Amino acid sequence: MDDHSSAVTAVTASVSGGVGTITFDRPERRNALSLELFGALGDHLDAWRTDDDVAAVVLTGGEEMFCAGLDLDLQSGFTQETRAAYAAACLRVYGGLLDYPKPTVAACAGPTLGGGCDIAVFCDIRVGAENAVLGFPQVKFGLTPYFSPLWKIVGLSQAKLLTLTGDRIDAAEALRIGLLDRLVPTGTVVAAATAVAASIAATSTKSAMFNKEMVLRSPAMDPISALSFETMAYREIIWHPDVVERITDAFGAIRSTP
Numbered sequence: 001m002d003d004h005s006s007a008v009t010a011v012t013a014s015v016s017g018g019v020g021t022i023t024f025d026r027p028e029r030r031n032a033l034s035l036e037l038f039g040a041l042g043d044h045l046d047a048w049r050t051d052d053d054v055a056a057v058v059l060t061g062g063e064e065m066f067c068a069g070l071d072l073d074l075q076s077g078f079t080q081e082t083r084a085a086y087a088a089a090c091l092r093v094y095g096g097l098l099d100y101p102k103p104t105v106a107a108c109a110g111p112t113l114g115g116g117c118d119i120a121v122f123c124d125i126r127v128g129a130e131n132a133v134l135g136f137p138q139v140k141f142g143l144t145p146y147f148s149p150l151w152k153i154v155g156l157s158q159a160k161l162l163t164l165t166g167d168r169i170d171a172a173e174a175l176r177i178g179l180l181d182r183l184v185p186t187g188t189v190v191a192a193a194t195a196v197a198a199s200i201a202a203t204s205t206k207s208a209m210f211n212k213e214m215v216l217r218s219p220a221m222d223p224i225s226a227l228s229f230e231t232m233a234y235r236e237i238i239w240h241p242d243v244v245e246r247i248t249d250a251f252g253a254i255r256s257t258p
Contacts, residue, residue: 011040018201019194020044020054024061030068031061033115035082038089045096055201055208057100058193059123060107061116063186064131069114069138090115094146097122103200103212107193108132108180113168118146121153121179124215125196128180129189132171139166152219154178204242 010026022044024031031037041059048054061067070086097104097119106112106120109129117134120126128134136145145166151159158177161167174180184192200208210233218226237243 010034010037011044013044015048015051015053017198018053018055018205019058019197020048020051020056021058021060021194024059024067027062027065029071030065030111031116032068032071034071035085035089038086038093042089042092042096045093045100049101052205054102055203055205056103056105056197058105058107058190058197059119060190060193061109063109063129063188063190065110066106066108066112066132067116067119068111069116094118094122098149099216101209101212102205103197103208103215105193105197105200107189108134108171109186109189114138114145121146121150124212125193126180127182127184127189127193127196128171128174129184129186130171131186132174132180132189133168134171134174134179135166135168136163137166137168139163150179204246206240206242207237210237 010024010031012023012025014021022041024037024041026032026034026037045057048057103125104123105125105127106123107127107129108120110131110133112120112128112132112134114136117136120134139145145163147159147163150162153159154162154177158179162169169177169179171180171183175183182192182196203211214230214233217229221229
């Protein structure tokens with residue numbers, strides 16, 4: 001169990017089998033984003049950056065809701081101070097997810113809206129339940145969404161549709177346009193997302209981090225630079241003791257097979 005207190009921050013966190021799980025726990029507010037929730041989320045993510053027991057991270061709000069976006073109580077009562085604090089919280093959490101050194105998986109159920117949809121988009125992988133509803137309804141109030149990296153996931157035209165209209169889409173449409181990577185029955189999304197993260201964790205923390213680094217850096221490179229970078233990463237990881245042991249064990253198993 002993670003050491004951080006979670007009772008007062010509406011976030012719980014745990015680590016098992018190489019997977020760190022952060023659960024939003026404000027069901028009475030549909031897991032709406034408060035400064036406290038943002039702070040706790042950022043604290044757990046920061047703590048796990050250098051924790052070798054965590055190879056991959058799952059973000060979830062449970063089976064009924066992911067996150068309905070910014071808490072309207074906070075938004076309606078914005079002051080200069082709280083508005084600045086909220087902007088700083090966005091930069092910290094969204095920026096931290098965007099450049100996170102370990103793979104992240106969002107388990108999207110029910111309302112996955114506004115800032116909640118942003119969190120999902122800033123994760124590496126999105127597993128959705130059939131009851132998921134995604135979108136950026138804050139646009140209807142005249143507010144702006146995050147356009148990037150959404151457009152890199154769903155393409156420019158679909159990103160324009162979502163961010164210019166503020167219309168919500170169901171899980172089937174989200175899967176069709178690529179906003180969701182996998183769709184699973186309602187009530188199973190946390191287990192499905194955890195299974196994906198566990199599969200990543202099984203490669204070892206070091207391998208997961210090397211592969212995440214390639215995921216982060218290679219898309220911005222020209223093809224030859226990417227080839228060189230990925231070859232150097234391979235040369236480095238191939239000599240890691242965990243990898244050497246796995247390869248040796250695998251070849252030993254093959255040789256011993258009749």
